[in-house]
Amino acid sequence: MPEKKLTYPFVVEPFQEDITGSLSWSVLGNLLLRVADFHASAHGFGSDYVKATRRAWVLARLIIDMKRRPMTGDKYCISTWISKVFRQFTDRHFAITTPEGEVLGYATSIWALIDYQDRIPVDLEELPGGGFVDIAIDEVPPISGPGRIRLGKIDPVATHLAAYSDLDINGHVNSIRYIDLALNQLTLDQHRSNPVHRVEMTYAIESLAGETLSIYKAQQGELTHDLEIRRGESTLVKARLIQQA
Amino acid sequence: MPEKKLTYPFVVEPFQEDITGSLSWSVLGNLLLRVADFHASAHGFGSDYVKATRRAWVLARLIIDMKRRPMTGDKYCISTWISKVFRQFTDRHFAITTPEGEVLGYATSIWALIDYQDRIPVDLEELPGGGFVDIAIDEVPPISGPGRIRLGKIDPVATHLAAYSDLDINGHVNSIRYIDLALNQLTLDQHRSNPVHRVEMTYAIESLAGETLSIYKAQQGELTHDLEIRRGESTLVKARLIQQA
Numbered sequence: 001m002p003e004k005k006l007t008y009p010f011v012v013e014p015f016q017e018d019i020t021g022s023l024s025w026s027v028l029g030n031l032l033l034r035v036a037d038f039h040a041s042a043h044g045f046g047s048d049y050v051k052a053t054r055r056a057w058v059l060a061r062l063i064i065d066m067k068r069r070p071m072t073g074d075k076y077c078i079s080t081w082i083s084k085v086f087r088q089f090t091d092r093h094f095a096i097t098t099p100e101g102e103v104l105g106y107a108t109s110i111w112a113l114i115d116y117q118d119r120i121p122v123d124l125e126e127l128p129g130g131g132f133v134d135i136a137i138d139e140v141p142p143i144s145g146p147g148r149i150r151l152g153k154i155d156p157v158a159t160h161l162a163a164y165s166d167l168d169i170n171g172h173v174n175s176i177r178y179i180d181l182a183l184n185q186l187t188l189d190q191h192r193s194n195p196v197h198r199v200e201m202t203y204a205i206e207s208l209a210g211e212t213l214s215i216y217k218a219q220q221g222e223l224t225h226d227l228e229i230r231r232g233e234s235t236l237v238k239a240r241l242i243q244q245a
Numbered sequence: 246m247p248e249k250k251l252t253y254p255f256v257v258e259p260f261q262e263d264i265t266g267s268l269s270w271s272v273l274g275n276l277l278l279r280v281a282d283f284h285a286s287a288h289g290f291g292s293d294y295v296k297a298t299r300r301a302w303v304l305a306r307l308i309i310d311m312k313r314r315p316m317t318g319d320k321y322c323i324s325t326w327i328s329k330v331f332r333q334f335t336d337r338h339f340a341i342t343t344p345e346g347e348v349l350g351y352a353t354s355i356w357a358l359i360d361y362q363d364r365i366p367v368d369l370e371e372l373p374g375g376g377f378v379d380i381a382i383d384e385v386p387p388i389s390g391p392g393r394i395r396l397g398k399i400d401p402v403a404t405h406l407a408a409y410s411d412l413d414i415n416g417h418v419n420s421i422r423y424i425d426l427a428l429n430q431l432t433l434d435q436h437r438s439n440p441v442h443r444v445e446m447t448y449a450i451e452s453l454a455g456e457t458l459s460i461y462k463a464q465q466g467e468l469t470h471d472l473e474i475r476r477g478e479s480t481l482v483k484a485r486l487i488q489q490a
Contacts, residue, residue: 013279014278014279014282014292015275015278015279015282015413015419017413017414018409018410018412018414019409019412019413019414019415019416019454021414024410026410030260033259033260034258034259034260037259037260047259047317072292072414158406161403163429164263164264164425164428164429164431164433164436165263165269165271165425165426165428165429167263167264167433168260168262168264169262169263169264169266169317170264171264171433174260180409180410181410183409183410184408184409184410186409188409188412188416188454188455191409209264209433210433
């Protein structure tokens with residue numbers, strides 16, 4: 001059986017940086033999804049399994065908390081593991097480190113496995129062979145939990161028409177694109193002077209191409225920004241961005 | 246000395262596909278830029294050289310012509326080489342193949358090396374040690390040249406506010422993001438029924454964060470779409486997309 005915790009090596013390639021010269025949040029976010037799939041596949045519940053059973057892993061929550069993001073040419077590793085399977089949900093944790101083991105940051109996430117046909121989440125404790133239950137490790141990243149975001153009745157700061165380039169293979173707006181939409185609401189000066197070091201995402205409802213998304217934003221203190229992405233009255237995604245002090 | 250033509254292996258990873266299930270144009274486009282840098286670096290004129298000399302490689306033209314794009318899990322290779330250096334410009338070609346050598350597509354591009362300070366292009370035939378002149382190969386991809394795009398006075402079909410997630414390390418809108426902006430103007434039905442197989446891009450002027458880009462589009466025949474991306478009266482980028490018959 002593969003190890004319960006698996007580690008994958010990467011390098012920050014040219015064109016993977018943002019304007020600060022560090023690995024961009026979108027590349028990092030998509031790599032977290034990728035290693036999640038590598039790890040799930042190694043343990044029998046990756047993309048091949050979900051395709052064959054007509055199910056899909058759906059991301060419900062994601063927190064990425066970086067001490068620093070690696071720069072062009074830097075080697076780094078992403079480790080991932082599960083610590084708890086609780087009925088319809090599993091957590092999944094990540095550590096982002098240098099090859100020497102220095103911690104660059106952590107991420108933590110919550111996932112459900114949804115049946116395509118009836119859109120009902122599967123009981124993950126009842127998967128064949130115990131599913132992930134047997135590979136859970138009693139270890140969680142030392143980062144704080146998510147904050148409470150509630151923006152109430154305010155005016156949107158921007159709108160976004162969901163289009164081809166936002167979509168994943170299932171035709172939904174890619175989870176990581178919402179991080180970009182949130183980051184785009186900060187000014188370049190904010191990104192340059194105090195780069196975002198922590199991103200909290202809560203995913204409630206999926207959106208499809210052609211839908212107009214409205215983006216709402218409220219600042220909580222000097223360096224914390226709460227955002228909601230809504231379609232009409234429905235909140236699809238909540239986000240909190242925290243800039244480095 | 247490294248080979249004149251260099252080849253880099255890749256795999257279509259999960260989350261690198263578009264809604265058709267094939268490698269997305271944006272991932273492919275960014276990989277072309279990446280292997281261009283790998284090849285240029287191997288021959289002494291990559292990102293380290295341009296950083297040290299305060300210059301930047303600027304993409305003036307890019308044509309990508311795919312017979313088919315690889316799908317999730319498929320292995321593929323990108324080869325790149327130079328065939329001609331002509332004063333301020335160098336071409337750069339690409340072949341995208343299966344590991345067995347079956348051609349999936351080709352790309353061709355034209356680049357200039359711009360001095361940061363005075364924004365003047367360097368004479369590439371006068372680079373130290375002959376620059377790329379000595380590694381040119383008398384071989385060009387068997388794809389047709391660019392079409393002539395001139396949209397004239399029409400109304401824009403969309404606008405786009407250039408933001409953080411569009412920018413590269415130099416603070417300009419990433420060349421490949423313009424391909425996404427063009428592709429977003431086709432409907433999902435068009436992408437699904439007749440996927441785009443050829444993209445032609447001409448880059449004239451760079452844009453910065455905070456600028457509002459207007460997108461103009463005219464259909465030429467059933468499967469050919471010409472686009473211009475303008476900032477006010479200035480045309481920044483021209484694009485032609487051709488769907489598979």
